[in-house]
Amino acid sequence: MKDEITNLRAQVVAQIEASSDLAEIENIRANYLGKNGKLTKLVKRINEVPKEEKKEVGLLINETKNTILAILSQQKNDLKETSRIWFDPTIPGKKPQTGSLHLMTQAIEEVANIFTKIGFVRMRYPEVEWDYFAFEALNFDHDHPARDEWETFFVDASAHPKLGKMLLTPHTSNGQVREMLRVKTPPVRMINIAKCYRRQSDASHYPMFHQFEGLVVDEGISIAHLKGTVDYFMTAFYGEDRQARLRPYNFPFTEPSFEIDISCDICSGRGCKVCKEGWLELGGAGMVHPNVLRHGGIDPVKYSGFAFGWGVERVMMMKPGLGINDLRTIYSTDLRYLKQF
Amino acid sequence: MNIKITYSWLLEHLKTKAGPQKIAEVLSLCGPSVERMERRGKDWVYDIEVTTNRVDAMSVFGIAREAAAILPMFGIKAKAKPLKLKRQETVKSYPDFTIKNDPKLIHRIMGVVIEDIQNWKSPDWMKQRLLASGIRSLNSVVDITNYVMTEIGHPTHVFDFDKIRTGGFVIREAKKGEKIISLEGKEYSLPGGDIVIARADGEIIDLPGIIGTKNSVVSENTKRVLFFLDNNDPVRIRRTSMSLGIRTVAATLNEKGVDPYLGETAILRGIELFSEVCGANKIRKIIDIFPKKSVMTKVKVEKEFIELRLGVGLSKKEISKILNPLELATKWRGNVLEVTPPSFRINDIRIPEDVVEEVARIYGYHNLPSKLMAGELPQKPLGMPFEFEHGVKQILKELGGNEVYTESLVRQNMAGKRALALANPLGEDTGYIRTSLKPSLIKAVKGNVGAFEKYHLFEMANVHLPRPAGLARTGSLPEEKQLLAGIFYGYDWRVAKGVVETLFEELGIKVDVRVLNDGKYEVNKAITLSVEEKKIGQLGVILGTELIYYEFEADVLRAHYSVVKRYKPISKYPAQIEDITFVLPQKTLINEFIDSVKTVKFVEKVELGTIYKNAYTFRVWYQNPKKTLDNNEVRGIRERILLRVKNKFGGVIKD
Numbered sequence: 001m002k003d004e005i006t007n008l009r010a011q012v013v014a015q016i017e018a019s020s021d022l023a024e025i026e027n028i029r030a031n032y033l034g035k036n037g038k039l040t041k042l043v044k045r046i047n048e049v050p051k052e053e054k055k056e057v058g059l060l061i062n063e064t065k066n067t068i069l070a071i072l073s074q075q076k077n078d079l080k081e082t083s084r085i086w087f088d089p090t091i092p093g094k095k096p097q098t099g100s101l102h103l104m105t106q107a108i109e110e111v112a113n114i115f116t117k118i119g120f121v122r123m124r125y126p127e128v129e130w131d132y133f134a135f136e137a138l139n140f141d142h143d144h145p146a147r148d149e150w151e152t153f154f155v156d157a158s159a160h161p162k163l164g165k166m167l168l169t170p171h172t173s174n175g176q177v178r179e180m181l182r183v184k185t186p187p188v189r190m191i192n193i194a195k196c197y198r199r200q201s202d203a204s205h206y207p208m209f210h211q212f213e214g215l216v217v218d219e220g221i222s223i224a225h226l227k228g229t230v231d232y233f234m235t236a237f238y239g240e241d242r243q244a245r246l247r248p249y250n251f252p253f254t255e256p257s258f259e260i261d262i263s264c265d266i267c268s269g270r271g272c273k274v275c276k277e278g279w280l281e282l283g284g285a286g287m288v289h290p291n292v293l294r295h296g297g298i299d300p301v302k303y304s305g306f307a308f309g310w311g312v313e314r315v316m317m318m319k320p321g322l323g324i325n326d327l328r329t330i331y332s333t334d335l336r337y338l339k340q341f
Numbered sequence: 342m343n344i345k346i347t348y349s350w351l352l353e354h355l356k357t358k359a360g361p362q363k364i365a366e367v368l369s370l371c372g373p374s375v376e377r378m379e380r381r382g383k384d385w386v387y388d389i390e391v392t393t394n395r396v397d398a399m400s401v402f403g404i405a406r407e408a409a410a411i412l413p414m415f416g417i418k419a420k421a422k423p424l425k426l427k428r429q430e431t432v433k434s435y436p437d438f439t440i441k442n443d444p445k446l447i448h449r450i451m452g453v454v455i456e457d458i459q460n461w462k463s464p465d466w467m468k469q470r471l472l473a474s475g476i477r478s479l480n481s482v483v484d485i486t487n488y489v490m491t492e493i494g495h496p497t498h499v500f501d502f503d504k505i506r507t508g509g510f511v512i513r514e515a516k517k518g519e520k521i522i523s524l525e526g527k528e529y530s531l532p533g534g535d536i537v538i539a540r541a542d543g544e545i546i547d548l549p550g551i552i553g554t555k556n557s558v559v560s561e562n563t564k565r566v567l568f569f570l571d572n573n574d575p576v577r578i579r580r581t582s583m584s585l586g587i588r589t590v591a592a593t594l595n596e597k598g599v600d601p602y603l604g605e606t607a608i609l610r611g612i613e614l615f616s617e618v619c620g621a622n623k624i625r626k627i628i629d630i631f632p633k634k635s636v637m638t639k640v641k642v643e644k645e646f647i648e649l650r651l652g653v654g655l656s657k658k659e660i661s662k663i664l665n666p667l668e669l670a671t672k673w674r675g676n677v678l679e680v681t682p683p684s685f686r687i688n689d690i691r692i693p694e695d696v697v698e699e700v701a702r703i704y705g706y707h708n709l710p711s712k713l714m715a716g717e718l719p720q721k722p723l724g725m726p727f728e729f730e731h732g733v734k735q736i737l738k739e740l741g742g743n744e745v746y747t748e749s750l751v752r753q754n755m756a757g758k759r760a761l762a763l764a765n766p767l768g769e770d771t772g773y774i775r776t777s778l779k780p781s782l783i784k785a786v787k788g789n790v791g792a793f794e795k796y797h798l799f800e801m802a803n804v805h806l807p808r809p810a811g812l813a814r815t816g817s818l819p820e821e822k823q824l825l826a827g828i829f830y831g832y833d834w835r836v837a838k839g840v841v842e843t844l845f846e847e848l849g850i851k852v853d854v855r856v857l858n859d860g861k862y863e864v865n866k867a868i869t870l871s872v873e874e875k876k877i878g879q880l881g882v883i884l885g886t887e888l889i890y891y892e893f894e895a896d897v898l899r900a901h902y903s904v905v906k907r908y909k910p911i912s913k914y915p916a917q918i919e920d921i922t923f924v925l926p927q928k929t930l931i932n933e934f935i936d937s938v939k940t941v942k943f944v945e946k947v948e949l950g951t952i953y954k955n956a957y958t959f960r961v962w963y964q965n966p967k968k969t970l971d972n973n974e975v976r977g978i979r980e981r982i983l984l985r986v987k988n989k990f991g992g993v994i995k996d
Contacts, residue, residue: 099738099797102746109731119718122727127749128761128774128805128819143576145393150583153750154764155774157807160816168763168774182722189719195749195803199767207767208748218716223701224652227711246706247374248698250392256698258706259374276376277365287650290694304650331746333785335793338743 001042001049001057008038009064016071025076032068039065103330103341104210107316108193111212114236118229120191120214123182125175127195128155131164137177137295138253146170153197153207168197172213173253173309176288179215180296186303188217193312203326210312217288217298217305223256226285226306230260238262238319243269245279254286254307265320280318283310342393342593343376345474346401346491348385354405354492357419359412361385367415371702372407373398386473396597397685400494410666410703421666426609429616432456434626435502439509442630446536447512447549449572449601450630451608454502456565458482459620467618476590482559482566485614487590495570495599495607496550496591500557502565508540512549521545523587524553535581536573550578550595552587568611572601600685601631635687642693644676650697652710663703664696726823729899730801733825736847740840742797742827747781749802755780759807761819774805774819778826779883779890786830786888795831797840800824801895823895825878828888834866837889841870841880849903854932857881872901916945916964917975921982922956922995929990931957937989941981943970956995 012032019025032039042061049057112122125133135147145151155166175192193212201207216225227246234244242263249259260282264275271278285308290300313327324330329337348361357364365375365387373395377388391398398407405421412419435454442450461480463471467488468478476487486497517533531537531548538547546557549571559566579596582588608627615621648654660678661671669690670681682690689695701709734744750763750771757776766772775781778800785798805819829837845852850872857867857879867881870893878893925934935947938961945964949957961982963975970978986992 097741099740099742100744101734101738102744104746105731105734105744112727118713121719121721122725123722124726126818126821127803128821130818143579145579148579148583149765153766156762156764157819158816163816166818183719187717187719189714197750199765201767207750207771216714218714220649220716221714222650222652223706224710224712225714227706227709228713231711232713245370247369248372248392248702248706250394255692255694256701276374277369277378279369287694287697290692331748333745333747333788333798335743335789335796335798338745 001045002053002060005042005057005060005064008032008042009067012039012068013071016068016075019075020079022076022079025072025079029068029072033065039068100338100341102338103316104312106341107312108210108212110237111312111315112191112193114233115191115212115214118232120189123175123179123190123192124194125169125172125178125192127169127197129167129169129174130160131167132160132162133174133177134167134169134171136164137292138173139289139291139295140252144252149199151199153199169194170198171196171309172211173307175213176215176253176292176307177296180217180293180298184297186217186219186298186305188215188305190215203328204314206313206327206331208331209327211309212312212315213307213309215288215305215307217293217296217303219303221287221304221306223287223306226258226287226308229306230285230308234262237315238265244282246285249284249286251284251286253289253292254284255289257284257286259283260285260308260310262318265318282315282318283308285309342399342597343388343390344399344404344491345386345388346404347381347470347473348387350401350470350492351387351405351408354402354422354424355408355419356422357408357412357417359408359417359419361387363415363417364408364412367411367417368404368408370707371411371414371705373404381473384473393597394689396594396599397494397689399594400490401492403494406666406668410663413666414663414703414705424606424610426606426613428609428627429612430624430626432623432625434628435506437509438506440628440630441509441511442632443512443514444632445574446514446577447571447573448631448633449604450512450570450628451604452567452569452628453608453612454565454567454625455612455615455619455621456623456625457621458564458566458615460618461561464618480559480561481618482563482615485611485618486568488614489607489611490591490594493603493607493610494594495572495603496594497568497570497607497611498547498549498553498591499559500547500553500567500569501559501563502567503563504557505540505546505567508542508544508546510546511539511541513537513539515545519545521548522555523548524555524558526555529585529587532581532584534577536577538571548581548587549573551582551585551592552589568608568615570604570607572599572604598688601635602684604631605629635684637681637684637687638691640680640682640690640693640696642678642680642696644678646693647678647697647700650694651701651704652712653704653708655700655704659704660700663700667699667703669696669699726895726899729902730823730895733844733848733895733898734799734801736844737797737799737827737840740797740843742799742840745782745785745798745800746802747778747785747800749775749804751775751781755784761805761807776804776806778802778804778824778892782826782828782890783883783886783888786828790830793831795829797827797829797832797837799827801826824892825895825898826890826892828890830888832889834882834889838868838880841891845870848898848901849906850898850901852877856930860884872897877901912964912966914965914967914969916962917970918960918962919975919979920950920958920960921979922958923986923992924956924995925990925992927955929992934986934990934992935959937985938982941978941985943974943978944982 015028152170153168157166159165172192172194179190191214196211230244245261246258249257251257261279262282263269264278264280266272266274269278288305288307293300365378369375373389373391375387375389379386397403409419409421463478463481463484471478474491478484486499490496515531515535515537519531522528537545539545550573575596575598582592657673664671668683672679680696752770753773756773760776761774803821803823807819808817852870854868857869862881870878877897880891883890938947943965946962948960951958963978
């Protein structure tokens, strides 16, 4: 019996060591230690053992059982360790290919949202336009420099008998009289964001650019309303810590006319290389000239209004942190630039 | 336009205790804007922007007048100091010298012959002031003309009197092609209609208001000069100056219409300097030809009108106190104010709104309240495209597209056959208004080859299509059509088409496709997309390339897209799904095949899976909305499919 036990132990140990998965180990356990296991059967035969050997055999059986149990759990752990699949959760992810919206689209959307929130209606007017809506109706003198061939692009097409030459609109203000004629009776509260064209090209000018034009006409509209609207836009677009100021200026279609400045974010208004004594020019504005209201069929005695027209690129480039200093960069089609926004 | 002047020069014309910084600050807020100020020794140089309507402020004296009106509003005493100038002619006018004017061309001519120029060297103070103003010192005689212009604001000129004495002056229009040689020695051919001064024999001896000519210029041997001033037609000055590209300070002032009444001050100040600097004492009698005096007009404005525009209340006294230092005379009749502008503002102060501007700016825009509009809101017109446009862009972005903005102005071979041309382009590259986005997008794609393996660029922009000849004559603007276009580089056809299909799915537009062979795309590698039989655009492999291009009319897409998506109830009974592989004859159009199979009853959906040679695997969803299909029923449907495939397409199931 002693030999039987010793053989059995050697057999089990060999089997356990050769086992390669947990199911096999469980089989081995059942085979030897289970209800009808080989070792269990040996235990049942303990009475066959002579009396004097009983104690010794009993100890041997116990020792064998413990040994098997110990090796079993050891092997179980070893197997668990090796069967675990190596996994690196810090590995770089695979990104889906996403695209990008152009910087201009994002800026236009932001500007539009700011104004539509306070009741401005977004409109759109022709890019190829008649002189009448771009200049004549806006009170430009016939000899105004903007009307000559050095500043505005004219189209090689026959002129309109009443509306004059065909041109590429040099500003979004061409929508002013068109909007008044559309609405007929104030209130007018319009925002027009569109492409414009001027005959110039350098770091701060591009022949094609975008403007946004605001026009408000109603009874009792004053400079205070223009100031309020400008302040609201500044805070919404640039944040609380930038100041705006109005400076006297001159445009044919507004009277009084202003230039709007914003405090420089680089020097916080103290004056630096980039700005003009602490201020950056944002764009023009003014109270709608009575002649313009008349051309729009609106009585300048009963109604008054204000308008502003600013470059989208310029306004956007003045956002701190953007880091684009050359207007021409904006219209690059280089994907290395496009993918950044 | 900008003018540079020093603080010390300004103080010669302005009595105030305000420091240089304070003056800069208040001028910017209420008057001409001080763009920069710079230290120069003990002095300061201001760089001031003056708006084109305020040519009267383009001088040291003009700025002093503005400062004198503005500073008191900030509680600082200030007063302009007008020059005390006396006529000091010593001898009568030169006997045989004649001037024949054309009052259409020159509004006022003033001149004086100064006979004994002694000193040709400018004193240091004059040189330095001119230098600070950005003007190079040449000699005392020329420097005096520039000094007077900067100080007083009226351009002046000086001739070598002995070079021009005998011929006299004839003011006339130039004929096209007449030549001049400028005092710098450059030859110009005149465009015609320019104001010129000629001798009796016809030779041009000056391009007045713009630049002097070589044949009448002073030199250091000159003993006698004609100090001269011409107040001319601003429109002609601009035309000549711009077309010849001669942008002198004199020209930029003259093209804005200088006050002719300033002439006298300028001439007298000049004479003063000639005797002081050049030691000249033999001053001939001043010639003054001033045929048409300006007409002064009064502007009437109600007190309430001013207050309503400003949004604040003001007393009559406050209003007058603001206007008077600007030399605007005021007279109240009840609550109506009568304003008489001075000669140097008559082109600028014409309507009540002009008076409002003067009151508002001097009162200070910074002192006005800031408030948003109350009152009724305008009605939002229906059918505006903005949300749709942004939605489309957003979808394409999500599908991996990169939006670009390309130029609307292109060279002729990129514009399309009937494209409109510009009459005055900046260059050949931007001479035409495009009729398609395709060439621009191809160009954009090519610029990125090598940097990325595959990409998809898209753009939404207007193109301009000329009207047919008849309509153009009746005066219609070109058709402005917004296009949505995109281009794929390195994309497999099915992947690119999948992007376009997803776009339409997202927009809720159901499109039909048909093979397109129009010669612009590779043979059999393009499709026309249509909605309800109406063509809406194309997708295809551009001829001679592997680029896949699509173009749609934005308005047509918008007309068909569904703002609100309709809910389709989800069936309670699950679908049976099965993959079937068919062997199909060559040139079978799979889209047509799927459409056909889908019409078999209880076939809910069919999708193309893998393709191996001519074996196409499809995933088929069988579904009855009213019950769960059992295997027998599915078998029945499958048999109907097989029959359809066999009869219509000649295809068989693969074993």
